[in-house]
Amino acid sequence: MLSKNSLFVILMLLSLRGIAQTPPHYFHQPANVGVNNLFLNDGVSKKFLFIYTQAELASMVSPVTGSLSFDTLFLRSNMSSTMNLTGLVITIGHSTLNVPVNNFAANFNVGVSQVVLNAPNISITTLPGAWNVPSDKWTAFPIGNFTYDGINNLVVQMEYQTNSFPAPFYAENGGVPISVYAGTNGAANATGNTARPMFGFTASCNLSLGADTIICPGQSVTINGTPNLGSYFWNTGDTTSTIIVSSPGTYILTVNGSCGFLIDTVIVTQGVCGVPLINISSSDTIFCDKQCIDFTDLSINTPTSWLWTFREVAHQLLPTKTR
Numbered sequence: 001m002l003s004k005n006s007l008f009v010i011l012m013l014l015s016l017r018g019i020a021q022t023p024p025h026y027f028h029q030p031a032n033v034g035v036n037n038l039f040l041n042d043g044v045s046k047k048f049l050f051i052y053t054q055a056e057l058a059s060m061v062s063p064v065t066g067s068l069s070f071d072t073l074f075l076r077s078n079m080s081s082t083m084n085l086t087g088l089v090i091t092i093g094h095s096t097l098n099v100p101v102n103n104f105a106a107n108f109n110v111g112v113s114q115v116v117l118n119a120p121n122i123s124i125t126t127l128p129g130a131w132n133v134p135s136d137k138w139t140a141f142p143i144g145n146f147t148y149d150g151i152n153n154l155v156v157q158m159e160y161q162t163n164s165f166p167a168p169f170y171a172e173n174g175g176v177p178i179s180v181y182a183g184t185n186g187a188a189n190a191t192g193n194t195a196r197p198m199f200g201f202t203a204s205c206n207l208s209l210g211a212d213t214i215i216c217p218g219q220s221v222t223i224n225g226t227p228n229l230g231s232y233f234w235n236t237g238d239t240t241s242t243i244i245v246s247s248p249g250t251y252i253l254t255v256n257g258s259c260g261f262l263i264d265t266v267i268v269t270q271g272v273c274g275v276p277l278i279n280i281s282s283s284d285t286i287f288c289d290k291q292c293i294d295f296t297d298l299s300i301n302t303p304t305s306w307l308w309t310f311r312e313v314a315h316q317l318l319p320t321k322t323r
Contacts, residue, residue: 026062027074027200028052028172033131035078036171038181039197040085040163047159047182049107050196051100054153066230066255067150070116074138074200076170077126085124087161090117090143094152100180102188107155107180116143131170131198138200139169148203156199170198207255207262216273220246223253223266231256 038044057064073090093113100107129137148154159182172178177190179197207226215221225232225241232241235252245251248270255262297306 026057026060026064026068026203028056028060028198029132030172030198032173033170033198034173035168036197037166037168039075039169039171040083040158040160041166042163043166043184045181045183046161047104047157048179049100049104049155049157049181050179050199051095051097051107052154052156052199053098054151057154064148065150067227068148068203069206070143070146070148070201070203072202073116073141073143073156074202075141076129076131076137076198076200077139077167078131078170079126079128079167081126081165081167083124083126083167084164085122085160085162086120087159088117088119088122089115089159090141091115091155091157092143092146092148093155093157094149095155096152098153099177100155100190102180102190104157104180104182104188107157110152111149112147113155114144114146116146117141126167139167172196172198207253207264209251209253209264209266212267212269214269214271215246215248216271218246219273220244221268223251223268225253225255225264230262 039048070092073092091108091113093108094111095107096110097107124139124141126139127137172195178195180188180190182188209223209225213221222242222244227241232239233254233256234243235250236243236245243251245268248268250265250267252263252265297303
């Protein structure tokens with residue numbers, strides 16, 4: 001019998017199905033930052049691409065340690081302005097490269113890549129702010145949902161046609177070339193030391209074990225948790241994203257990852273399965289000609305024994321028979 005405390009804990013966990021704690025911003029805080037006019041500047045470049053490695057994502061303020069669904073992209077500026085951009089296209093994808101190559105498309109060399117914003121005309125407002133304040137005065141670029149897989153490097157590419165007022169953005173100083181840009185002549189170039197704008201995003205995680213299920217005696221079922229979210233802890237003691245169970249019960253998965261703690265449960269019950277469904281048929285319609293009637297068993301689900309019961313109705317029938 002469950003104690004009151006145990007019952008309370010189980011009820012509390014059941015009430016938290018699919019709940020996530022989501023930090024407001026993820027952002028990279030490099031050791032050295034300066035203000036850079038390279039990005040979104042008509043006079044220099046109309047296209048640029050940068051890569052963040054898995055290790056860098058994991059070292060972000062609010063570490064990215066698993067799969068995430070991005071919903072907003074942020075850059076940081078030190079001045080107030082309104083940029084009126086035409087033909088702004090943002091593409092996000094995955095890469096195995098740590099350092100970009102000058103062929104833009106070749107950087108998206110693994111997994112899914114996706115155009116997350118395609119705006120013929122858009123106004124973006126920047127606000128002056130310090131580079132090292134996590135949640136203050138980000139410049140937001142609304143994007144469509146993109147799911148980072150949690151196992152590869154992240155690629156962000158931005159391109160546009162015109163910008164009426166270029167604003168400087170904070171960027172990393174020093175390090176290896178980690179961005180490429182297309183100059184006004186259309187040629188791709190490595191940026192050198194000041195290589196990458198400060199980048200942040202908001203995101204969400206979704207842990208789902210699916211619907212409750214019924215199993216038959218002797219059967220098992222696979223319960224799949226959403227992969228690549230972080231560290232997995234089942235109430236069975238398992239630490240993988242997927243488990244196989246053959247017993248009824250309540251199975252609880254807790255994940256600790258980029259979105260904090262996620263909890264979901266699934267209930268497995270045991271049903272009565274494979275019961276034969278009775279179906280009896282006879283081709284005889286006249287009893288008196290043969291003094292007997294043939295019955296044929298058409299039951300399904302493979303019955304193994306039969307108990308025939310006949311009631312006397314104006315005639316003498318065969319007695320009850322089992323076979």
